[in-house]
Each structure stands twice: as structure tokens, then as C-alpha cells.
């Protein structure tokens with residue numbers, strides 16, 4: 052495995068972020084740094100990645116593991132290039148989110164929680180994303196896709212496939 | 223159209239930029255406060271305005287500010303709660319996305335009043351694109367001299383930063399939020415001490431919701447007296463309502479507190495009535511955590527008075543026949559809605575989001591989800607209905623933070639008002655096999671009778 056290291060530009064950003072918190076409180080930058088790390092290293096946090104973040108913040112690796120495993124946006128296992136996160140909470144359910152999940156499962160040939168064989172898509176259900184007025188909706192990377200219909204979902208899959216880009220909350 | 227203190231300029235093209243915002247009177251309040259008012263005067267204004275916390279609990283904001291430990295020689299912090307994860311609530315996202323400078327202006331005035339030199343906006347990680355909008359606006363505010371050293375030539379300096387969460391509803395609870403901001407897991411703290419005494423980094427801290435802080439510039443601009451004139455009794459000013467579910471016009475609406483619920487649901491100015499020409503079955507009026515009310519009780523109180531959009535009117539009747547304004551997440555359900563299934567999605571949510579510190583919450587939310595799942599899928603027992611009530615009772619009031627209560631109230635109220643529907647699921651499992659079981663033939667309570675005879 053290649054060495055885990057941020058680019059120099061990213062390291063500059065990291066020190067800027069750490070500077071937002073008082074002296075000795077650099078651990079506060081942990082969530083922002085984990086977001087960056089996940090985005091730069093294939094959409095998930097491996098143990099070497101977490102150890103690297105710990106070294107940047109001068110904290111113990113366990114302090115990073117326990118945090119990374121607490122927050123649902125951090126993936127501790129590899130995920131597909133596009134992580135599709137469909138909201139399933141009440142307000143979205145009222146407007147048909149179940150149909151969207153079933154349609155995606157059929158179309159992708161996987162169940163919720165699985166990744167397609169080509170490594171392109173991972174399907175996940177998530178809780179309210181604060182977009183209930185445009186339900187049903189899903190998030191892929193930083194983007195919200197709203198007022199979904201089975202047709203618009205099909206078109207989205209085609210577009211994401213053509214782009215071929217890895218989804219990231221940071222873009 | 224009612225008064226619009228927050229969203230009045232929302233349609234102005236480019237209002238998210240500093241120049242346009244400034245041209246339309248933006249930052250006038252910051253200028254007025256910093257140049258002509260003392261810190262105590264600003265706090266008094268907010269007190270007199272009657273503004274109450276818009277994050278859900280409705281605590282008087284001025285009073286909260288006055289609790290801040292002013293004697294301590296430690297730094298003081300203002301932290302804006304932009305975690306917004308209460309199901310059915312999306313008004314803070316709307317406000318930050320469309321009017322980032324309104325929140326920034328509110329942060330400047332509030333930080334000045336509280337004596338905070340560094341302030342943070344803690345935003346849920348899923349709103350990363352909104353974080354970018356805020357950061358851009360913050361840079362503009364620095365460039366214009368409204369942030370940084372010696373703002374407007376006064377001796378007040380402020381640094382403002384946005385901090386992302388990473389997907390945890392519990393981090394909306396203010397002490398969990400502070401833990402999270404310190405780079406830890408979001409575990410709520412035992413109180414006391416309250417954040418006003420020992421908050422961020424054990425320093426005196428005020429945590430306020432986005433909408434609360436965004437209301438401050440308006441109060442400074444128009445004066446507390448005029449703000450106080452809007453609304454009824456202890457519900458003053460305007461409130462953002464996130465309207466979702468089976469209505470014709472879902473979206474964010476700014477209402478004057480005191481608007482009748484019926485007008486809010488049926489008027490074209492707001493929700494525009496129930497979709498597909500159907501009739502109203504139930505409403506969850508203040509985000510998923512508040513008690514659900516059936517149509518008759520949301521439109522009128524048990525005493526037969528029109529129900530109003532105020533803290534007091536929505537809670538009239540206590541938990542027997544009332545609910546709460548909460549975060550203003552107004553979720554509307556039409557006649558085809560299965561109350562059990564809707565409740566199951568909420569129970570799943572609370573189970574997923576419990577931080578696991580207290581056993582009644584950790585275990586109880588899991589049991590409630592499981593029992594609701596089996597009732598909804600036609601595998602329930604008649605005793606399950608009372609079992610749910612019992613679990614809810616055992617969670618309520620027995621936990622470190624209010625998430626436990628928030629998980630228990632929806633269950634208790636759904637069974638209080640819709641018990642027959644739960645029993646129907648148990649009695650006629652074959653009738654609820656289709657996940658959309660009430661879509662073609664809405665459930666009516668006499669149905670139980672008819673099915674029996």
C-alpha cells in the first residue's frame with residue numbers, strides 16, 4: 052500500500068483549519084479532517100488513514116477510531132464510486148421514498164447496503180436529510196437530488212455512470 | 223400576506239451576496255448595535271422582544287443570554303446550532319442557503335452582546351454545500367470589515383468559523399454538539415453544569431438555533447417593541463415553518479405567530495390544502511419528536527377553540543389533546559396514511575440516532591422499533607399495543623438528554639389517538655400485507671366494527 056499522505060496544498064488547508072481552534076484544542080479539527088481524508092482516499096477511512104489523521108492532530112489513534120465509528124457519514128469499509136443515500140424517514144416515506152428504494156434495488160440488482168459488482172454504486176438508506184419539502188430525495192456526494200421519480204432516478208444513474216467520478220461530500 | 227422579518231427579501235436576485243444584501247439594508251442592524259448600543263442594551267432588546275429559541279424548546283432567548291457567566295475570566299463563546307436533523311425540519315437550510323448574510327449579521331450582533339470573540343456555526347455534515355455558501359459569505363463579510371479586528375472601527379473583534387458535523391442527529395442536542403465540536407463522539411453531557419457556565423472547552427457558552435440568531439438583526443432594526451407587537455401573548459414575532467407531507471405546496475413559510483392552523487393548511491398562501499383532493503387525517507406539528515394529532519384536534523382544541531400557530535395554542539390540552547410547536551416541522555398526512563407505518567419510520571430513526579449512553583433509550587428505542595415493525599407487517603399481538611405504551615413510559619424522564627422523551631412521545635400519542643388502527647393491524651394481518659394497505663381504501667375507525675360483523 053502506498054504511503055498515506057496529503058498533498059502539500061491539503062496540508063496547508065489542514066493547518067489553516069487547525070488554526071480555527073484555540074491553542075491546545077487542535078482535536079476540534081478532527082471531523083473536518085476526517086471529511087477531507089475520506090474524500091482524498093477513495094471515499095472511506097482505512098486504519099492507516101485514521102492513524103495518519105491522528106498523527107497530524109497529535110492525538111492517539113483510538114481517539115480517531117472512536118469518533119470515526121460514531122458518525123454515519125464516515126465509511127469504515129470501501130464503498131462504490133457513487134454512494135447513493137436515499138432518505139427513508141417519515142416525510143419522505145409519505146411521498147414515496149419506498150418506491151425509489153425498490154426501484155434502485157431492481158435497477159442496480161443489489162439490496163440496500165450492497166455495492167454493484169462493477170464497484171460503481173453503493174446503495175444506502177439514511178435518515179431525514181432536511182429536504183422533506185422536495186421528497187422523495189437522495190444525496191450523492193455533496194449534491195441533493197430532489198422530487199425524485201423512477202424516471203429521474205434512471206436519468207441520474209445514466210449521468211453518474213457517464214461522469215464516472217467518485218462522489219465526495221467535499222466537491 | 224403576514225409580516226416577513228426574515229424572508230422579506232428572499233426573492234431579490236443575488237441577495238446571498240454581500241453587495242446586494244448590503245444594498246437592501248443588510249448590516250444596518252450590526253452597524254446600529256455596535257456603534258450606538260451597549261452590549262447590555264442589545265441583551266435587553268432581545269429580552270423585551272419576547273424572542274424564544276427556534277430550535278425546538280422555545281426557551282426565552284434574552285433570558286438564556288443573561289445566564290452567561292460574565293464574571294469568569296475565560297473566553298466566552300457563541301455557537302450556532304445548524305445541525306438541523308429533526309425529521310420534518312428544513313427551514314435552517316433554506317435560510318442559510320438563501321440568506322447567509324442574515325445569519326452572519328445575527329452572529330455578529332449576538333457575539334457582540336455576549337462578549338464572544340470567537341464564534342462557531344456547527345452545521346450538519348450533509349449540508350456541506352451550504353457550508354461552502356456560508357464560508358464564501360463569511361469571506362465577503364471579512365473583506366467588508368464586518369468580521370475580524372476592530373469591526374467598524376470599534377474595539378469589538380470577532381472571528382467566525384463554520385464547522386461540519388458528520389451525520390448524527392444527537393449532535394443537535396446542545397451539549398452533544400459541544401462535545402462534537404471538541405472533536406469527540408456526540409455524547410450529551412450531564413447537566414448541570416449548563417453551557418452558560420461550562421460549555422465549549424469548559425468556557426461560558428451560548429448555543430442558539432440558526433433562526434433564533436437570524437431574528438436578532440430584525441429586532442435591533444425595528445426595535446423590540448414592534449417585534450413584540452406581532453404574535454399573541456408569549457409567542458411573539460414570526461416563525462419559519464417547514465411544511466411537508468401530503469400538501470399541495472410543501473416548503474418553508476414565514477408566518478406571524480398566531481395564524482390559525484386551518485388557514486395555514488388550507489390557504490393558497492401557505493400549504494394550499496391537501497394534495498389529490500384528499501382529506502386531512504393527522505398532523506405532526508413541530509418535527510417528529512412532538513405528539514401527533516388527528517385532524518379534529520389539530521384544527522380545534524378540545525375546548526372547540528380554533529387552534530393557532532403559537533407555542534401556547536399548539537400545546538393546549540397538554541399531551542392528552544395537544545402537541546407542541548417544537549422546531550416548526552409541520553408534517554401533514556392525508557386519509558390514506560398508515561399511522562403505524564409512519565410511526566415505525568420515526569421509531570427506526572430514534573433507534574438509529576440514540577447515542578447509547580442510557581439503557582432506557584438505547585434498549586427502549588430498539589424494542590419500540592422492533593414491536594412496531596412486527597405490528598405493521600402483520601405479526602403483532604394484541605398485547606403489543608400496551609407493551610409499546612409501557613416501553614414509552616419507561617423511557618420518558620429516565621434519560622440523560624431529551625432524545626429519550628422525543629422517541630417516546632410520538633409512540634404514546636399515536637396510540638392515544640389511533641389505538642384502533644394498531645389493533646386493526648393485529649386483528650387482520652392479511653389486510654396489511656400490501657405495504658400500501660390504506661392507499662385504495664382509507665382506514666376509518668368504524669371499519670373495525672364492519673369487519674367484525
Ligand SMILES: Cc1cc2nc3c(=O)[nH]c(=O)nc-3n(C[C@H](O)[C@H](O)[C@H](O)COP(=O)(O)O)c2cc1C
Nearest residue numbers: 275276277303305306307394395396430431434624
Ligand atoms: C435530540 C435533540 C436534538 C436537537 N436538535 C436540534 C437541532 O438540530 N437544531 C437546534 O437548533 N436545536 C436542536 N435541539 C435543541 C438544542 O439542544 C438547543 O435547545 C437549541 O439549540 C437551543 O437554541 P435555541 O434556544 O435558539 O432554540 C435538539 C435537542 C435534542 C434533545
Ligand code: SF4
Nearest residue numbers: 577579580583621623
Ligand atoms: S437519552 Fe438517548 S440519546 Fe440522550 S444521552 Fe441517553 S442514550 Fe444518548
Ligand code: FES
Nearest residue numbers: 138143180182183
Ligand atoms: S424525511 Fe427525507 S429529507 Fe426529511
